[in-house]
Amino acid sequence: MIVEYIRYTIAEPDRPDFEAAYGRAALALQAAPQCVDYELARCEEEPGSYILRIRWTSTPDHLEGFRKGEHFPPFFAEIRPYFQAIQEMRHYEVTDVVGTGGSTPTLYEWAGGAEAFDRLFTRFYEHVAEDPDLAPVFAGMDAHHAQHVAAWLGEVFGGPSLYSSDHGGHKHMASRHLGRNITDAQRRRWINLLMDTADEVGLPADPEFRAVFAYYLEWGTRMALIYSGPNPPPLPETPMPTWHWNQTPPYLG
Numbered sequence: 001m002i003v004e005y006i007r008y009t010i011a012e013p014d015r016p017d018f019e020a021a022y023g024r025a026a027l028a029l030q031a032a033p034q035c036v037d038y039e040l041a042r043c044e045e046e047p048g049s050y051i052l053r054i055r056w057t058s059t060p061d062h063l064e065g066f067r068k069g070e071h072f073p074p075f076f077a078e079i080r081p082y083f084q085a086i087q088e089m090r091h092y093e094v095t096d097v098v099g100t101g102g103s104t105p106t107l108y109e110w111a112g113g114a115e116a117f118d119r120l121f122t123r124f125y126e127h128v129a130e131d132p133d134l135a136p137v138f139a140g141m142d143a144h145h146a147q148h149v150a151a152w153l154g155e156v157f158g159g160p161s162l163y164s165s166d167h168g169g170h171k172h173m174a175s176r177h178l179g180r181n182i183t184d185a186q187r188r189r190w191i192n193l194l195m196d197t198a199d200e201v202g203l204p205a206d207p208e209f210r211a212v213f214a215y216y217l218e219w220g221t222r223m224a225l226i227y228s229g230p231n232p233p234p235l236p237e238t239p240m241p242t243w244h245w246n247q248t249p250p251y252l253g
Contacts, residue, residue, distance in 0.1 A: 106158025
């Protein structure tokens with residue numbers, strides 16, 4: 001993935017039309033399979049300065065795919081009057097220096113931290129042991145299994161990297177599902193029981209948190225289903241997946 005930055009200086013009388021033109025040009029970006037996302041920003045200190053940020057799947061996809069494809073002509077038709085106002089137009093590769101600030105709590109913090117996740121999974125696996133559909137799947141599980149899963153989800157939701165440092169990380173979690181032949185009925189039961197347990201132990205019930213929580217459970221259990229099946233993919237060598245309010249594991253298509 002690559003980031004293109006285009007910097008403009010636009011005279012005051014032209015600014016409303018410039019922004020309107022990009023509003024129309026954005027329809028072509030929305031339709032282009034090479035475009036990941038985009039954003040036009042106006043400088044607060046110098047309102048005539050604009051930066052257009054476009055993330056492309058790759059530089060060749062932009063230069064060869066988009067610019068030579070069907071979506072470029074309608075895009076360029078809208079912004080052509082402002083082409084001479086461009087001050088910079090370059091592609092940038094994102095470095096490893098990336099993260100989120102502290103203005104918004106992590107999902108881990110919002111849920112209540114380690115104590116909340118330990119409480120959730122301790123109670124959940126007590127229910128599992130009595131559940132006719134799930135008890136066979138977890139027969140003979142380690143006495144500390146609940147704490148390990150709590151560490152996993154805590155790290156995924158922005159907490160300490162305990163599962164990576166102490167339990168083998170993403171690869172290890174995937175390996176624990178190999179050969180288990182989990183059924184979709186068991187997967188669905190696991191989700192429903194955990195959601196009910198979240199209510200029981202008092203995890204936050206606001207729609208925003210529960211939406212991300214449910215989203216993760218769907219993703220995680222479907223990954224477990226894939227790795228437990230007859231033809232699992234290679235075990236992942238990637239770091240732990242991370243989730244935030246507006247961030248999920250990248251689409252790898």
